[in-house]
Amino acid sequence: MDVQDFLIQGEGRDEDKREAWQLFQRAYERQMKGELEEAVSLYKQSLNLHPTAEAHTFLGWTYSFMGRLNDAIDECHRAIERDPEFGNPYNDIGAYLIEKGEFDDAIPWFQKAMLAKRYESPAFPHLNLGRVYEKKGDWTEAIASYKQALALNPDYVLAKKSLGRLISSLN
Structure with missing residues (x-):
């Protein structure tokens, strides 16, 4: 502002x-x-x-x-x-x-x-929603939320890290 x-x-x-x-x-x-x-x-x-x-x-x-x-x-x-x-x-x-x-x-x-x-910062609520879904064990929704955060802001480092960490933990 x-x-x-x-x-x-x-x-x-x-x-x-x-x-x-x-x-x-x-x-x-x-x-x-x-x-x-x-x-x-x-x-x-x-x-x-x-x-x-x-x-x-x-x-x-x-x-x-x-x-x-x-x-x-x-x-x-x-x-x-x-x-x-x-x-x-x-x-x-x-x-x-x-x-x-x-x-x-x-x-x-x-x-x-x-x-x-x-x-x-419209990517923030998507990242935070991903955090909620991750805590609840809903991996699919968490990944989708992190991806949406990155679609809105491709340079959002925390979203990149969260998505990468979650995907690697599932492999």
Whole structure:
């Protein structure tokens, strides 16, 4: 996402949107440095000025790094309420459910992510769905999901590795 996308979302004053964008960027930088409490604070400040689906999703992602999976899922639900066309929070909910061991509950979230109109990484839910099927022992569906991830992004290294590992384990 770039500043232009951020600035056109929803109602609000342009000054608030710009400041929210700057806070969002600072939050992301802190998150990537592992300064998670500071990232949470900055994402919340950004959301208070100009709430966006992205900021909710990234706040959820930060919570997941902190092991706060239920809070992460809650933020993804807020993101979906704000923008149901944004694919990331659907995929993220599914990924958090995998972490919680709730494989069957994760499947519909990946399917919703696949249908989202606004998603920069459409291969992700296919890979994650493959992970679920692999955990469930459904090798055929897992292979098909990994192949679909690669069809969408031929350079997706994790999908290549997952597919190769699974096929070699079956031989």
